[in-house]
Amino acid sequence: RKRILWKHSGVLSSLPKLKFLNLNDDKLTGTIPVTFANLSKLKHLNIGQNQMHGNILSELGSITRLQVFSVEKNKLTGTLPESLFNLSTLQKLSFMTNQLTGHLPKDVGCFLPNLQVIFAAENKLYGSIPEFLGCLQERKVLNLYGNKLTGTIPVTFVNLSKLEHLNIGQNHIHGNIPSELGSITRLQFFSVEKNNLTGTLPDSLFNLSALQTLFHDQSTNRASPLKMLAASCPISNCSQ
Template sequence: NELVGRIPPHLGNISSLRGLSLVENNLEGEIPASLGQLKSLIGLNLALNKLSGTIPRSIYNSSRLLYFYVGDNELQGSLPHDVGVTLPNIQRFSAWGNQLGGIIPISFSNATELVIFDISQNNFYGRIPDIFGNLKKLERVQIGESKLGKHST
């Protein structure tokens, strides 16, 4: 696709929306916080765009969300410490190729449905938490090209 511009905030008003895929376009600007109001949303794919800013906290409160893809954008910030609690049903969490940083939240141990976890090519640092062995459905963890094992500067 060749969509340009920003993601319209009014998409957050479509209460029956279960999936939103805007993958591989030229969308820029911030992810509208209004998307977190979509209580029926189970899939959000915003990968392969030019989105910037931080991921709105409201997105992490979408407890029905199963699929979350924001890879290959220009997103910054850190993941909330309670992300695994607020997204308990998440199955695929993919945020590779951004400028995200901080530590990997240990709360991901609560995301017992997690199958794919990809935060490679970011600026995460510190230790790899001892959580992945407890996630029985986990098939793939990708955390390469980060700063894990190093301290923040």
């Protein structure tokens, strides 16, 4: 039986000391209650894997202690409120697999010094990948797969020294794969499949000893195919 989330919102808003709220995969419907903004001490909010619809409310940006925010795998629409990207305590942000549109804020990396994980895959986001994403030096995961992003791969990604997972596949990104990405020494997963990339695959990628998976779909990318020249190549799962 489905439960309507807004029927519980009055009770939840009367819990001023609430720090952890996990309603993941709970068959919830309805919209995100604006009363969540009153939970000033909330650190963890997960309402993912439900059937929620409507917008992500800008008022949620007032929960200044929030560290984890997940609304993934719902039916949310509209654009991303910029207020979310001003939460300096945020460590994980997941809104993947919805129907969200618009673009990522240009200054997305300026006010999120603690952000480690961004799951934004499988939406309808458009525009270029912001250069300021390279300012998120604590980030370990960036997944922008399956959107409508354009432009080129930002060279500022080279600043993401702790990055382990980078997926920008199935977009409309063009240009070269920057050789500077070969300096992200902790990178384990790298996917640029199903884009409009040109040029050659930089040799620096094959010096990444931590790299386990590399997806490069030559049917849509026009970069030169992989050259597995060294017997000691660290990549264990290559797709072209």
